[in-house]
Amino acid sequence: MVKRKIIQILKDSIRKYPVVALLGARQVGKTTLAKVIVGKFKKPTIYLDLELTSDLSKLDEAQLFLSQYQDTLVIIDEIQRKPELFPLLRALVDQNRMPGRFLILGSASTDLLKQSSESLAGRIKYLELSPFHLAEIGASNFQKLWVRGGFPNSFLANNDTESNDWRESFISTYLERDIPQLGFRVPSIQLRRFWTMLAHNQGQLWNASQIANSLGVSAPTAKHYLNILGETFVIRELLPFFVNVGKRLVKSPKIYFRDTGILHRLLNINSFEDLQSNPIIGNSWEGFVIEEILKILPGNFAPYFYRTSAGAEIDMVLTKSNKAEVVIEAKYSLSPKLQKGFWHSIDDLKPKYKIVVYPGNETYPAKNGTIVMSIKDIPAWIRKKLLNKNSKNRVKPTLYI
Incomplete structure (x- = not known):
């Protein structure tokens, strides 16, 4: 496996910000990197892949589901599949602004994910994962x-x-x-x-x-x-x-x-x-x-x-x-x-x-x-x-x- 240089920055960002967004092209390694990160933290984590119907259905009642994970790092993969989550993430973060609440992964830019920039301003750190360099x-x-x-x-x-x-x-x-x-x-x-x-x-x-x-x-x-x-x-x-x-x-x-x-x-x-x-x-x-x-x-x-x-x-x-x-x-x-x-x-x-x-x-x-x-x-x-x-x-x- 090639060690990605962004790992330390990602870890530091999760420790500092309530929400961290890791963006990049499809198949660039975001999911693999997120799963590596899981092993770097002592706090519990939960991983949701919104390309899986089973995980997507868990968010039918998103507020009820996510509210039970106050002290958990929630990783949401392919966030662009459900952009209406962003206002809810803001509300949940405002109730408990501790760092490391959410790690969201997306294959679309911040311009395309307009809801995130509007809803999570001041609460989110954006990082981009490029292909290997x-x-x-x-x-x-x-x-x-x-x-x-x-x-x-x-x-x-x-x-x-x-x-x-x-x-x-x-x-x-x-x-x-x-x-x-x-x-x-x-x-x-x-x-x-x-x-x-x-x-x-x-x-x-x-x-x-x-x-x-x-x-x-x-x-x-x-x-x-x-x-x-x-x-x-x-x-x-x-x-x-x-x-x-x-x-x-x-x-x-x-x-x-x-x-x-x-x-x-x-x-x-x-x-x-x-x-x-x-x-x-x-x-x-x-x-x-x-x-x-x-x-x-x-x-x-x-x-x-x-x-x-x-x-x-x-x-x-x-x-x-x-x-x-x-x-x-x-x-x-x-x-x-x-x-x-x-x-x-x-x-x-x-x-x-x-x-x-x-x-x-x-x-x-x-x-x-x-x-x-x-x-x-x-x-x-x-x-x-x-x-x-x-x-x-x-x-x-x-x-x-």
Whole structure:
């Protein structure tokens, strides 16, 4: 079993907050982690899986059922199946505000679970469980993580064939069961076509009218589809960074898959050899680097990209207090070359750190204070340079959705 870095933060949060929400994509390991946590506490626990009819029926009279567990950690899995519980959880917490009352697990974002943010404000701590990342599986496994993605069953599969089979099953189940269960009425074939279009446009600016025309739907419908994928943790919209430099800036977000294994499955990329011969490789690498950084980025940083109409461009800008602290460029090359647009962006942003992430083994200084950094060294560099040394946090508390 791969030890998840979030375990200690989850334990500390349960000891501090009445309600803790652990959110993340389906099959990312939330249930497994919750069951590990059960053994870490002396207080009694009860586990309810709302995908089981037997457990769901226990909450037909939810107030009566939950009121009898005042001194128990109640774990409610797949909370999005019964969002009307949130006002009741607030009432129960207000009657007894001791920490560790409820651990709720969900496969939908806080935006989708609007009831929780409205009903439990000030009473709940949100954490996100990502797929496996480099700090968990070891930097030497980065190629396998890139190709297969970080979903546990995909990464840990015995071979590429089993990994691909699992991801295909995940995609089908997500489209045919999970999305309808969240109340969205979208034909699964249509949504798969849309998802595949996004795969071909990995790392590109969002163009609603272009995607809509290709799919034969309206631009608002295309945006609705994008929101569904974003709110269920499979797609990221990376927003542009606006800085007052008197330049015309791009305003559309860039679209990335949050797991490159899913990206590769939708594009029928079945192995590292397939990936090497596919023109998507550069954009796939870019998305992989971005996600590996965001999985461990402290919550006081916010991620953006930067692009001007004149051609200045940076793959990712990490800001703190709305100031560019770190700029990151991803290059799939053993001898990365930086274009003029990178240096123009540096002049605009004046960041503290300038990082180029590449797949080689060595990290070394380059022109004008730039660091060419091996992907393997990213976790250690973030721990050393960006994490608050007085903080116990090792996983971002903010959800970058």
